[in-house]
Amino acid sequence: MNPLGKTIYLEMTAPTEEDNRPSEERILQALRDKLSLSEDRPSAPRSDNSETDSPAEEIRMSLRVLRRLHSVCVMGNWKLTVSLSWTGSGWEIVGIEPGRAPLPPIGLAVDLGSTSVVMRMLDLETGNLLGEAGAYNHQIRFGEDILTRIFYAKDQPPHLEEIRQATVDTFRELMDLLQAKTGRDPRKALSMTVAGNTTMIHFLLGLDAFSVFQSPYAVVTLDPGFYRGTDLDLPIEGWVYCYPGLANYLGGDIISGIIATGLYREEKISLFFDVGTNGELVVGNRQFLLCGAGAAGPALEGGVVHTGMRAAEGAVEAVRMEPAGEEAPDADGTLHPVSVFHLKVIGGGTPTGICGSGIVDLLAELFLYDWVDLTGILQPDKSSLIQKRCLEDTGREELAVCYAPGLWFYQSDILEFIRTKAAAATMMEYMLDSSGIPMDEVNHFYMAGSFGAHVSKESAIAIGMYPDVERDRIISAGNSSLEGAQKLLLDRTLLKEIQRITGLMSYVQFGAVDDFLTRMRAAEALPHTDIRRYPSVMKKKQQLQKKRF
């Protein structure tokens, strides 16, 4: 444990005529003695490549503390607890209280997503999680998607200020939620770590983010480092650190994810993939790190698809098809086994739409049960649930499958989703191939983000979105952005690792490359035009066919 904030209890003697050092000096001296004592312990003869900092770490005192100093010293009879916050170049004493502090110090770790923001409160002494709270990003008022917000703020300082304020309001809402949950005052936080994409960090700092989306993509900052909480309008005692990003499309949330998985420390090669509206990909180990990013398509978050929705109450999040044990005649009088959809709905009520993980399940099941062919075309002869429907928006008729009463998944939805998953799968394939890394040498596939956390591995493999490898090599990394923020909050030596990681990374551009587009075309099938790549999927499909007929 080497957290970004800590409290230290000091027992000093009251000043005398013989020792009348100023209160500030008395405290700084006592603190330095204690810090060098505790930091020298682990490695008695200090080695050159020491991960800990030199004992001569700068310590200064905030003016706020200096002003309370004398009365607290007297109140506590020169026994007191100081709170330290790491500023990037040293410690700042940001709090002081008489006697021994009754509660351990706390810190906050934040995943600043464009849709939702999650904040954790941690005990900085034990590393224990005290509470977690999530909320929608208040920026949504200014646009569901990030680009709308960027255009809203562009060259309009008052609009930018509204968005900045909305970001801060989200933080304040989360702090209130955490206070209600834990009974601890988040304003006492001695440090806060924030991981977010480049746009989100720009908005938090009050910076115009238009450069994130406009060539040549020279953003304002990729490495803002530490700022005082109050400078950012965040009502906390300590300093705030924003994870650095590598490029406009590869932000601090990804660097934080790399820290979370620890892949940068391993000898074996791993792949990290955060897939959402954009996909960010990192492949490497302790020696090298390749990274890339591309538009994976909003379909993964339930966008574009007609009945698609966010993973919120009412969304179908999982789908299984089961033969019902009956048969029904089709138009020609041929009997077919009746299959039904078993749905898992967020909140448990009536489904009102389907989110990303539900779509992947649905598509996998349709494919495995032959309701769509390899190219994703619906087979109306397979079920009466597949019918021609008139699309409300275009007025055109197309095939659709009814996956829940009144909820239809259209042919065009399927094709759109196949393009999306093809883009995602091709990013992985392209990066591995172009760097000469065989799929076999990838020890772990970390699937990050909300999508990676909720999607079924089997279904994602079945549709050819994930590669067909041993299942335990695919690891759902969860909210790795938040995990990385938490990890750093508790271990300040990671600041050096972060520098090493960003220095090590080389950026691979996708998308525009011809080869990439050819590969993507080949991937626009279920699971792939080259079915030999998906042996386990084809085997499973055969087994299901045997079972049914």
Add this chain to the structure above:
Amino acid sequence: MNPLGKTIYLEMTAPTEEDNRPSEERILQALRDKLSLSEDRPSAPRSDNSETDSPAEEIRMSLRVLRRLHSVCVMGNWKLTVSLSWTGSGWEIVGIEPGRAPLPPIGLAVDLGSTSVVMRMLDLETGNLLGEAGAYNHQIRFGEDILTRIFYAKDQPPHLEEIRQATVDTFRELMDLLQAKTGRDPRKALSMTVAGNTTMIHFLLGLDAFSVFQSPYAVVTLDPGFYRGTDLDLPIEGWVYCYPGLANYLGGDIISGIIATGLYREEKISLFFDVGTNGELVVGNRQFLLCGAGAAGPALEGGVVHTGMRAAEGAVEAVRMEPAGEEAPDADGTLHPVSVFHLKVIGGGTPTGICGSGIVDLLAELFLYDWVDLTGILQPDKSSLIQKRCLEDTGREELAVCYAPGLWFYQSDILEFIRTKAAAATMMEYMLDSSGIPMDEVNHFYMAGSFGAHVSKESAIAIGMYPDVERDRIISAGNSSLEGAQKLLLDRTLLKEIQRITGLMSYVQFGAVDDFLTRMRAAEALPHTDIRRYPSVMKKKQQLQKKRF
């Protein structure tokens, strides 16, 4: 010139797809290149004991600048001027403007006195003085003397806040005055240095100063270092540095004075004396520095004495006696030469009182013309201007001399002033003797402060306040507190000298020592009970006598 603030003009190329570094990084890189280039020049092979800082100086950007970055870069077509302020541990970019800044950067140096505050505006490129302004310290509202203010603020945070605000208001008044004088906006100051005594610095920072006057004199801070101007409520862009003090009675104004005189660099021994209500004394050279402080008595600033006043309009600041060429009979009918007082009055009008330098002159003349004897007793037989007068306050009768129409200097005033000058002289004598330094070995006597600046050397020697040495060894150091603040503003390498100076200083306690009191008693004469110490004075007295008779 190595000032605490500077502007640097940067010519960069606009971002391209090949070089799309973030604006912040682009500027920091360009700046580092330029700084290391210019700092490497003077000493090509960097020596170990280099006075300049390492080229890897930390540079960071204020959030305010970061927010303006993009628009300024575009406006100036990537040619821009950045303003740097030294923070104590590195540079902070505190300002930015498109193109080449039309005006050189400015800084402010302040002597924060308890009575008056003087501020200078300096050109940080040439070191030229752009303007100087002085004002009464607004704290005077809360008490003429410092102790009244300290008691007003003691344990009363709202009162302390009033005093802090009054201090800041004084600074703002001076900034307004400087703006009117120079046409330059002082809010653009890239750095401010403040020299003041320990109480004044406490009040500026908003700290209870009671500890300055209460045993064991453990104050809140003696080395506040650097704070952002805005943190101190001062409306300037840059950072503010307060000179450190050595002890409660030996504040930053004295350390600043030591820097101003440069005595800490010399091989020969010098003495520095700032005499006012309190006297602060430093003796030493590059190898050692002894210091001490004591109550010299308010008489030096015109206090205590009945018609005494501050050096303000109407005050007699210089006195000369001349025989009028006539003789007048006394009570016994004996004829005496009539001497008259030639007075210099501040403002040139009718005198309303007498200030410190006037008193020293008056006393010297009275002594040289035998109107008082060696012990300071008025000789009524010498002039009809010496008469018995009834004191308004006590109702007691005592002798007094009329130095201007209606203005009387009383016997008790004389004795009080002799005690005061004896204290001052004994401090010097005691410190030199107790450290075994013969008077002869003191190369320079720097007489600092307002008193030192205005008093006549000859008169001060005549009354035995200054030692009887070659006149050119006595140097009026003027407002050395302000000079030192200015020197530091223009040369940040002095920060290391300041550390060295405070480390070198050893504090000698006066006052309570028996030997000190014995010596002081011996000094309570004009010029001293041991007149052999003042050969030039005795000679002059003899010459005057010859001239008259």
